[in-house]
Amino acid sequence: MALKDRIQFDEAASAARAEACEKTLMTAETRFDAEREIARGLGGQVDAEGRAHFGFWVPELQDARVPSGDIFLEVLAPTTPLDLTRAHQELTFERVYVPVIRTEAHCFAVVSGMQAGNRDALGDFYALCWRDAEENWHRILDPLAMSLPFGAMAPAELYDVAGMLAARGDAEYWQALKGPAPHKFGPVSNILQIHVPTATAGGTIAALTRQFERLASRIEADLPLEPADQIFAGYEGVQLLPVEPTTVYETGPDFWSETEGDDDAVTVSLLRPDTTNWGYDNVIAGMAAVNPVLLETGRPDELVDLAAALHNFPGTPKKLVFDVVYGHSDNQGLRVLNGHFFAGPNMYGQNLDYQNPSVRAILLEMQRRKVNFGADGVRVDGAQDFKYWDAAAQVLRHDDDYLQSMSDIVQEVAGTEYRPWFIFEDGRPWPEEDWELSSTYRSVIESQRDDDVFQWGPLTFAHNTPFLYTFWLGKYWRIRECLSVGANWISGTSNHDTLRRGTQVNPKMNINTRLGNTRMEILDKAYDNPAVHTLTYVALPGVPMDFLNAMARASWGFVRNQDDKYGVKVVAEEAISLNWQINEYSYSIPGNFTRLKALGYETREDLSRFLTFLPALVEVTDYDLEDIARLLNTTEPKLAGPVYTVDSLKEIARAWMNDMHEYCNITHSLGSLDPVQCDYTLALRKFRAARPWLRDNYGPKDHFGYLEPLDGRTVFTALRHGPDGEQVFTVLHMEGKPTSDVDPLRLGVPGTEGFGWECVLRSPGIGADYVSGPLVLKDSMALVFTRKG
Template sequence: MSSGARHPWHPEAACLCSDPALQTTCPKAPVLPCPWLRSLEAGPTAELLAWAAAIETSDATTLEKARQFATRLGAHWQPDGLTTIGFWTPELAGDVIQPRNILLEVFTPLESIDPRSPEQMVRFHRQAVQLEKQGDYRWGVVSGLRAGDANTIGSLYWLRYLSPDTNAVRVVGDPLAASYPFGVYAPAEVYDLEGLQQRRADRSYYEAMAEELAALPLEDHGGAPSVYGIPAPGNILQLHVRTASPNGYISGLTALFRELARKVRAGMPLTPAETNLVGYDAVQLLPIEPSVEARAGAGDDEEAFSLRADDESSLDPETEVILSTPGRVRVRLRRPEMQNWGYDVVIFGSAATNPALLETLRPDELVEFITELHTFPSGPIRLIYDLVYGHADNQAIDLLNGRYLKGPNMYGQDVNHQNPVVRAILLEMQRRKVNTGADGIRIDGGQDFKYFNPLSERVEYDDPYLMAMGDLVQEIGPARWRPFVIYEDGRPWPSEGWEEISTYRDLVELRSEAYQWGPLIFAHNTPALQGFWARKWRRVCEKMQFGSRWVTGCGNHDTLRRGTQVLVSEGINPRLGSTLPEVLANAYDNPAIGALTYGFAPGLPMDFIHCLMRAPWGFFRNTDDRYGVKVVAEEAPGFLDWQFSPEQYRDPGLFQAIKQLGFKEFETLRRFLAALGEAIEATDYDLERMVAACQSVVPIEAGGDAPVVDVAWLKAFARRFMEDMHEACNIWRHVDRVEPEQADYNLALRQFRRARPWLSENLAGGDDRLDLLTTPTTTIFYGWRRAGGEGAAVALVAHMGGEPMAIRLPELFPDQTARWSLRLGSPGLKISDAQLAGASIPLEDSQALLLEPLEATRVP
């Protein structure tokens, strides 16, 4: 068979290969047919190289060229059986490494792979081919690769090359791949993306989008096809997949929303926990990109994709050529089970989904969830991706070539957005990810996108790149759209005094249709403190004046965590509860804050499901071997004190691994954590010296021997605590904490705002106002606003904290003569007709009422 011919996949169990070498590696027993990969397809490869050469010699800018190249990077499988392959390899651009020592290595499964198996040995067929070098790129078109689909894992691939410095065989992965079933340190998977889009069951959603665009008046687009702009949702529910899903995977969320849809269609009652999930226009997932992985330096035993030593590619000492023997190899596969809150990303692989979130290890699992949202019976629910491109964990150094990174920062590494090829690849990475079907994006840490400008000789923000992230056009079926955009940007964070200096408007002033996280939902809000809302009054006033483009509320993944870092000595509001867990729950699932956010204030409300479910939440990751002990010592005390009582800790279903280490009682664990924190400070995080300091507070079982406490034990303790903490954060373990009246009230607030979309706009002036009634011990917010300054009206009275206070409506609204109608009152608040007519209304901490006038005239 010539190199230009294509060999189809055999449907038969018997091997029909004419190549004897392949016959010996493809026995009749395997379930899957054997591959055929001999060399590049000459004609298609020549066409690909000609395309690249034409771009390189064009008059386009370096960035424009790079953006065209980026569209062909990675592996693109076609139904005709050909796969286009492209790698950007500036680290291999010189002539030091011989071309024969840079090979595309492909592993195709010869038997079925069980995606749910924690560990398995699988036979693969391995073959290598040499790609064509053109400048900093390597290109090729090959046949015989198998594309993965909803049910089958396809061919895996990476580049292997010989290091001229160490004579070691190194790996270059594909940062733009659509699938990494075994993590980013394993080969990427060839995937049938075209088939995935054709299989999706929400195509009618995109057809309707295209029809809506076609019905709009034609505008001058400079000859370019029209693009649909996704409108802003009315509210957002923020979810973390692993702790919001009943089974910890995206498939669990799909099943959950499918059951909700069934009940909604049938008009069936919902449980209080289910009530917390409905009434939303959009769902925002915490980052689902691949995160850091456990890398203890223990060798192949820690790898998710591990060949036997005899099967590893190696150097032939006589010929100095990589030995990558074609044929059958056995690979031990381990299912990736990383636990992370999502923000510790490596950038590499961000076009794909973290395999730890996929029960099936198939990208289709994410599309099935999107479909369930888009076809929800009460109306389509949009999906928003939380994108982290402003920083990278230090593991990015191992996975990306040096052009991607600028050097260390407080998170790990700065990303080099100023390199035009890096810039182009990151934008293409984002485009591919969002093209799974997301309607919007939330861009994490806009203040992190900055660089030193040699012309101005100062550090500047890379706002053009942030704008370019919002300009990307997505395409599914007949629909072309630009995602709805939310920026998180607290500049000048982390400069001292940033909370008071930041305007939270820098980016929405550049993109008027975008939204930005406002100051009441940004990182450091702690409403459990006495007098918190009185101190925030200036920011509340800003919100009323120009908050229409702010994402607002009070609870998110970061604020709830900050709440657990509050010291009791700072002055806790005791009226929020009798225990710290009660105080925290009532601070972030608060009727008065909800009434302000949904019933009165402008902007785009967002809720965090852990706040509504009153479930524990914190910063957890089980992938940090170096700083895991330190992170646990910092996070664990607040997490336990603020979110668990000693009685809850005794729950046999919680903290099982830590209890197996002897920490059966809450106080025993607290004493050990206190000693651990002191040891870190005293030894400057010297683990060897910390061991002795912690030995005396490690529990000893009755009649048993003291455990051997060494560095390995400390690291094991930290990992077990993080894994227990992750399990404890799953909201479905805590459904008994959800208060039915509060869940119903929160849903009523969402419905109240949906019926009054004009509330999202800024206060119109005139009679519109929000006032503060405050004493040294009490804070009351009250206000009045009309739709567009006339027409429908809403009045708010909210007790934001402190001692009870009696109010009278005529005294709060003396310029209005009205027969008030109570539209919504917080749980437990009973209002009589006499009180609506002007009698005294006693309000307690966190109580609120939303009113509408039945008849109203302004007093002259």
């Protein structure tokens, strides 16, 4: 049936929606209360009778004085089957314009006959549109869309979200938590942080789900785990880097490009979204949806399937944590959101206007819808960036009330109401110059009502470099803070940010060469270090977190191929990572760096020479691409690569990002994982999970210190006491020269006197037959002893 024949505008129901909106605005206690209620009905939704309900907040139409008779709901449906798994297709879409009922800054429409998408079928596409006095049409996209097969810059797909959630495979998990009051999730024992595109060969959420299903099957069958499985095992929490739609290519191609059309039909060139991104370059629009780049099938059901696989995991269910980014928008957000969303530019793009009641309500509604996919926890990126201008005092203030609103939201999954566990990354007063010294990492913890709110701790925040000599003594004052107030901190030194910062460090600095024979070995061991893991999992309070790429000893960096204007500058900033992560052998492998090789950089030396010149020229020319290209062409001997022009520099930048993204996939390093190291780190995770009290702050009988005199090495000792009387004693060689023969149980640490100690964990390099007595401890070695009460 033709689209125009099956679509029917329900004027009465649309008018009722508009009247309800108007009544809410007039009767709610505050404007924000009204906007929160209205926001529940915004976007495209399907009711129990199959009717489609649409609501839009469009203050820009008020600003432009657009008459109601020129505003329509645009509905689009392909005339031939659309395959979301194809790279490119050109299709004709039928188009119907449906009237809307407008009340002030809101428009509503209720429509019968629309096809809602589901796991097995594609739904109709939609947007709001308006006509100006010159008969030109303008499109307004839905920021609250739940399915965006072609990204946030294209029309949305109407999706049967209720049907998707009703069919979830973990309903029993959720129903078991149901009670008279909303269930409140607390902290997990540890977290595995995952970047979906580099976590599996498939690079999709579906591929990651299969990885956990395979792991679950092997554990249920009591089969041995290989290192490639072990790095996923033993974690109670799984935190995904953001899975929201991100920026698109600045200068194209667009994923949805209309080539010709009229009122009844339009021809559209469709590209399967293929951007590479680390997840934090969001445009705010589409935050309730799933990034189509991560969807193997193009269906958001994949995220529900992953939640189910984790929640149904044998033994202890794994908790799913979403990482959300509401502290800023990339400048591309200006293309898809009206100007009322923004409060001016910042270092990332645009500040958001949290003081606008409509914006505040819509942002919180986006969060509510996203978490309802089935997340147990939420990590809030850059909480220090949630600010507003206090006009009376003429200062910027942190919007802690908004942060509290985020953690107050009551979610509902499978009929169970709950409140997730919340983690905030907040380094205020960052980005002030003294932030590393003055940040307490407790600003949100101290301001929120719940006692289980967490923040990233000082060893987890950016700019940690555990491969530099004296790092651990230099951070000792922060470690002392962890002992007394670290119970509500996320701990550990490996995450998406610290590993990226590590690759940007000048290799001429005071590098701890005892960590490895090459820079690649040094970097890998610094962020997957037995002693550091032992410190995190046994000695320190809080909740440990590991980054999958670090545990797999895979590469990692700033991967984003959308930039046109600043892409070359970003590559110049990343150039040092070549020294840390890519050697001659890895570059020479035929499947690696194919794009850069095709551009003329046949060897690593060719690329290294170019990347030596580029950062210097970016600086001396003040990033003038024409000058940079001219100077590169004058070098003697001549540089490898193409003739340098502005366009070829941008092509090189895109090739670098795409090649690095592929190179960072952990599948390249799985074959070289050390079974002894993987066994040890898994044993640490099990040790921590069996002793939840290790999360607590130190008590009066607990001890932490280092051996003195230093004698050229840093050796930490830690003694902890459990509520059942168990003692846990740890000796950790963090850096420096080997010790002479030392007896760990005869170091004079108060509380370790006497007998009954058992050595339960030995880091790689210490034989399995070691029980006690003198031994030589070398860099990165650790021992854990226990004694029953």
